[in-house]
Amino acid sequence: MAELLYRLGRLAARRAGWVIGVWALVLALTAGAFAAFFGGLSNSFDIPGTASSEVIDELQERLPEYSGAAGMVVFHTDDGSQLTDAQRTAISQLAADTSDLVDVAEVVDPFDAEQQRADQLAQVEAGRAQLDEARAQLDGGQAQLDAGRAQLDAARAQLEASGAPPAMLAGLDAQRAELDAQQATLDAGRAELEAQATLLEQGARVAELAEGIRVVSEDGATAVVNVAFTEPRLELSDEAKQSVIDHFSDHGIDGVEVAFSTEIAQGVPAIIGVSEAIGVAIAGIVLVVMLGSLLAASFPIVTALTGVAIGVLGALAFSGLTTMASVTPVLGVMLGLAVGIDYSLFIVNRHRRQLLSGAEVHESIALANGTAGTAVVFAGSTVVVALLALFVTGIPFLGLMGAVGAACVAIAVAVAVTLTPAMLGLAGERMLGRRGRRTLASGPVPHPADTATPMGWVRTVVTIVLTVAALLACAVPAASMRLGLPDGGSEPEGSTTNRAFELLHDGFGAGANSTMLVTAQLPDGTTDDEVLGRQLDIAEAIGAVDGVVAVAPIAVDDANELLAFQVIPAEGPNDASTAEVVHALRGLEVDGELLGVAGQAAINIDISNNLADVLPLYLAVVVGISLVIMILVFRSLLVPLIATGGFILSLLATYGALVAVFQWGWFAPVFGLTATGPVLSFMPLILVGILFGLAMDYQLFLASGMREAYVHGATARLAVARGFRAGRSVVIAAGLIMVSVFGGFVFSEAVIIRQFGFGLAVGVLLDAFVVRLLLMPALMHVLGRAAWWIPRWLDRAMPNVDVEGAALERAHQRA
Incomplete structure (x- = not known):
């Protein structure tokens, strides 16, 4: 691997124009594919085979008119007064004229409904x-x-x-x-x-x-137009949603505001915005400080942006063939930027260090690509493996997210080991900057690791105790984690979806945002005369459930076999009591058959429960595969175990931080949060995959330097000090870059992206700066030679991957 990358780096440096041209062509082709095949993104999440999806399937078969998506258009007077007759007439006219609406089955006039x-x-x-x-x-x-x-x-x-x-x-x-x-x-x-x-x-x-089910508020200031679509929620087109928005908002009514529920107006978040650009700018500042040259600092930014553009545009080109969640390309941008900058930085920094020690430019580029590039390939492999392992969950949208993220990381690796050497070849010694060239003119610069000394025992023990205690303390809130999906209350303050959520809450109660659809099976042979009695019996049973404020029978199929009910709980879709209502309703038995429950609240609960169930399996697969990779790389059993144990501590601490901020509301004003809620249901899974891969990146760059010093004859504890000193600055810079890039997404308007950005930024911050730079070196110092122990039979059986590139350096004499 190292020799191959060495040759690739030398070729790219000597044929820089060709390499840059090839990547420019790939980018152009990818952009063309995006323009031709982009099919839009979805804000809906679903898992096949859940209890709620089975209810929807049954409705599609027996009561198709109730299986389509549904949303609400909320009208409210500007001053909170009762709607006037003229305003009521205008709303009714809008509800009656549906000629310009797409895929709409029914629009219910609220005043006709109240009159009925x-x-x-x-x-x-x-x-x-x-x-x-x-x-x-x-x-x-x-x-x-x-x-x-x-x-x-x-x-x-x-x-x-x-x-x-x-x-x-x-x-x-x-x-x-x-x-x-x-x-x-x-x-x-x-x-x-x-x-x-x-x-x-x-x-x-x-x-x-059914008295609690209303579409005109008691004070007469708020009216709700219910819109039923012909297409299911996951298949509803943006055109259909936009037609409803245009129809009801283009015909303004004096003195009345209009808002739309999330099912209609939840927008697809921008893939990148101002705050994200600021994060990249901060990363650029870190690069300038680290590399001492604007030209050198620009290389990782350019290569990362190239890789992100190719990866994300390529992924979006497939959105016309499959349903793609809106957060999927955002994840690709996050990962592509962060790892793309870091991977290129590792190669650029190695090349810069070699130039300062007197190496010839092209030979230095080749060696940097063969040594640091090998580490980049193995580091990227751990991230790719962790992301592709999302397919073991059996959840389609998560598997697709993992595939897109893995593709972006793989492209970042490919760009780093080809485009970076090409740009370095064009720059020559200019990438050192004026100060660097003056330093080089006065003689080679010694490696900083040569002056390293081992840590003291007191400092080592104190470091271990304090870091473990701090991480465990941060993890405490994770014990009360609740999982869910965003609702209208989590949308940006002032948005139409947030406003609709608030108006429904104020005018009709919190449960108006949590409407459920409940189905019940009737015995064979039920006559028309018996249906009303059965509806009442079942409605009485549903109404007796704690937390149910209203229930109304809404349909019965032609064969008198299936009843459908509308149920309103007391609280919002993400409240714990609403989840209890769903579980209680599913536990009710009628004529030997359990009730079915659907609706957005039930769907969210099902998704959250299924994701929580597959988390242990996913964690075992990711950790197991990555342990094998690390044993091959480090030729040690204890080093991979230490790395994994530290990751688990930082992961739990990250979960705790997510709960404290997004669920408990700690420091909410700092992050611009206007409402608290559960942690995103698939956040724990995504964090496991991404953070484990990134944590192993830093582990690899630090521990590989320690092993390199150890195999070159340094004592075990001195090797820890030398490897730490050699990799410290680049890991600090890489960590700051990732925190900056991920942190830029914390201030996105979409709460999903906010949680992604926050979780990844905090996770990298804790793992890179607490676990990798403090806890791991201290534990390695305590273990001494035992850290590098491996059974002889296993050592003989494993291939020598030489991720440090020691053999490569011996084979190629430096200029």
Whole structure:
């Protein structure tokens, strides 16, 4: 590997124009593919096979009109006063005219819906009055019949006593039979009346259970237009959403504001913005300080931007073939920028150090590419492996995210070991800057590691105790981590989706943002007359669940086999009580069948639960594969174990920081957070993959220097000091660069990207500066020679990867 990269570096330096031209052509082709095949991004996440997705599949089969996506358009008066008649009429006209809407199945006029609700209540009261009147009439008829029977019975008794002939008695008996027939008719009428009364009371009870489901607020200031789409949530096009937004916002109503729920208006976040550019600028400052030259500092930036452009544009070109989450290319940008700058920096720094020690330019470039480039390849391999391992979760959108991230990292590696040498070849000794060239003119500069001395034992022990204690303290909040997906309350303050969330909360209660769709199976042979009773029974059971404030039956399929209900919980979609409601409803059994629960809140819960379940498997796969790679690289058993243990500490501390800031709200104003909520459901998985790969990068660059010193004859503890001194500055610079790049995304408008940026920035900060620069060298010092122990049989069986490039340096004499 090292020899191959050596030759590649020499070739790139001597044929710089060709190399730069090839990468420019690749970039142009990728941009063309993006322009031709880009198909848009999605803000929806789903996992096949979850309980909620099974409910949606069943609805698509039996009640397709309720299986499509749905959203809300919220109208509210500017001054909070009641909507005027003119304003109500304007809203109704917008709801009625749907000719310009795309893939919309139904638009519900809120005032018609409220009027129907009021009419139903009035009909119930009128029906009760009619029933009371009918009962009074039946009671009057019953009294007349009773009086007639009494008279006939008395007359018959007198006739019998006087010895009247049978013919006379037969006449009275005929009259009595006629009265009995009238009684039968009266009884049938009463039975029918009571059946009607039962149906009426059942309907009244259903209406009572649904009382909390409203589309016009009690103060009359807020009205909600419900929009049902023909396409499912994951297949709903941006064109359909935009048609709704344009229809209801282009026709302004005086004195009324309009807002749209996340299902309609949640925008795709910008892939890169001002704050991200500031992060790159800070990284540039770090490079200038590290390399002492503007020209040299520009090389890692240029190569990283080239790699990011190729990787992200190439990934977006595939968005027309598959559903791609909006955060996927953002992840590619984050990783591509961070590792692209760092990987190029490692090669540039090695070349600069060799030039200062007197090496010839082209030979130095080749050696830097063969030594530092080999480390870059192995470091990038750990990140790629960790990201591709996301496929073991069986979750499509996570696998795609991992694939895009891995592709961006692989491209960053390829660019670093080809384009960087080419640019260095063009620059020659100018990349040292004036100060560097003056220093070189006075003689070769000694390697800083030559003056290193081992750490003291007291300092070592104190360092281990303090760093472990600090990391464990930071990890404490992680014990209360809740997982979820962003809702409208997490959207940027002032956005239309955030405003809709607030208006629904204020006008209808927190649960208005957490509407659920519940399904129930009916027994075979259920008749139309029995449906209402079954609806009431099930609605009563649902309404009795703690945390449910309203429930309404909304549909039954043609075969009377499936019932659908709308359920409103007490709290918002990401509240713990809402999750409890979902679990309680799924535990209800009706006629031997469990209820099904769908809706955005249920979908979020299912995704979070599934991701939490696959986290241990993913962690085991990533750590297992990476341990094998590190054993090959370091030819040691304890060094990989130390590296992994330190990573777990920094990972837990990162989880704790995420909970403290985004869930508990600590330092929320500092990061511009306006609302707290759960940690993004797939954040723990993503952090495991990315941070483990990046942590092993820094481990590799530090520990490889220690091993290089050890195999060249230094004592174990002196080798730790020399390797640390040799790699310290570049790891500090690389860590600062990554923190700057990731930190730039913390101030994005999208909460998903904020959490990504924060988690990665904090994770790198803790792992690079606490674990790799403090804890790991201290533990290596304590272990001494034992750190490099490996069974002889395993040492003989493993190939010699020579990631330090020691054999390469011996084979190629320096100029």
